[in-house]
Amino acid sequence: MRPFAYETAADVASASRFGREAGQGQTDAPTQFLAGGTTLIDLMKLDVLRPQRLVDINPLVARHSEIEVGPDGLRIGALAKMSAVAAHPEVLATYPALAQSLQLAASPQLRNMATLGGNVLQRTRCTYYRDPSWTACNKRQPGSGCAALEGVNRNHAVLGVDENCIAQYPGDLGVALIALGAEVELGGAAGARRIPFAELHRPAGKPHVETTLKSGELITAFRVPAGPWTRRSLYLKVRDRASYEFAIASAAVALDMDGEVVRQARIGLGGLAYRPWRAEAAEASLKGKPLTEETAEAAAREALSGAITHGHNAYKPELGRRTMVRALLAAKTMEA
């Protein structure tokens, strides 16, 4: 690991000042915030992230890790631990998809360490990204190419990709947040603002720039609006092992039903896409229709219709469709 200067920040303003060079998720950013460290320290050991300065934001835990459930929705401080949110009784009862996305992620030890803010900003597990001995990786080194296009790409994304990068967004929480229409509260030296979670991660194009954060900006909280669909929601994760593994396909589904008929469906997909992915066309295709195997399958075809495969990951569109259908039909049987 390369040498770095270590600072601790007492509040958001000083963290943002120390972190003014933290960038927008660039791999070569000279400054990184240290939350749980489970992405950051891992990638520093692998010599992928090479910050000259770490800004430890753990002193912010006391003021930015509260979990509040109210009539308008859910608000969670960005330094809340994955394990605390996953086990929170009101989150489990009212936002089950969100609790499950955390519960099914990583391991108990990692969930005790990792924060929600760090979770949504975790980096891809693309093996070429994680190993700097591969020179071709546009995400690490803009313009260098993409080793995965012709390489081992079984785990790579099929939605939202282009010829520059086919990396999969690996997180589970982001899939639930996008389905539930979450917002992100940001804070920094230049003041506070709020953006839709769907706008936090950039679409394909410039893979080395991952987020729309202003340099030095911190995520301070997540907001999930209340709605008639939140209780009838779930997260379904398909993976190579029974536990402790990233998704190869996943779906977060939330339904507002009028008897058999869908008033509103909200669908997020994971393990399949370049960034947290909302299946809006599929949602629209279900609106006002009874939810049956046929309508669910039609929606799933719609959701995966733009899929682009690269050999080893050719199985993903079909797996994605089946995952989405299973999630929709399972959510239908839930008590709302």
Place this chain on the structure above:
Amino acid sequence: MVLNINGRDQHLKVDVRTSLLDALREHLHLTGAKKGCDQGQCGACTVHVDGKRELSCLTLAVAVQGRKINTIEGLAGADGGLHPMQQAFIDHDGFQCGYCTPGQIMSAVACVHEGNARTDADIREYMSGNLCRCGAYPNIVAAIKQARSSMERG
């Protein structure tokens, strides 16, 4: 820097890059916690930080000053008597080579305290962060069940 390990403040002079695992093993000669993967994937380095199980390989020592760190070396009673979890791993042959065992035991103690060791399925799910290359899993589950009963009796 000062680290509170097993109830005692320990002073050490180390590079800011030092992981908690390396601080324990290389500088304080507490070699119970093991280095399996050094990447957060195997659980061999599991210790308790403020009572919660965490991975010492992905923790910077400098960042856990002022927090209470407990390792396998601090688990046995003051009289040297084994913790019920340690005894249960012996009773059920919960290991072969023993490399993963300190991490398994630290994780298992926390798993019982969390209330996540109620059923066999729960134990398997909530111990999934601790890999065992020797495949001692069935005996580990049996050991945790025995220890859970004696820990609950107090």
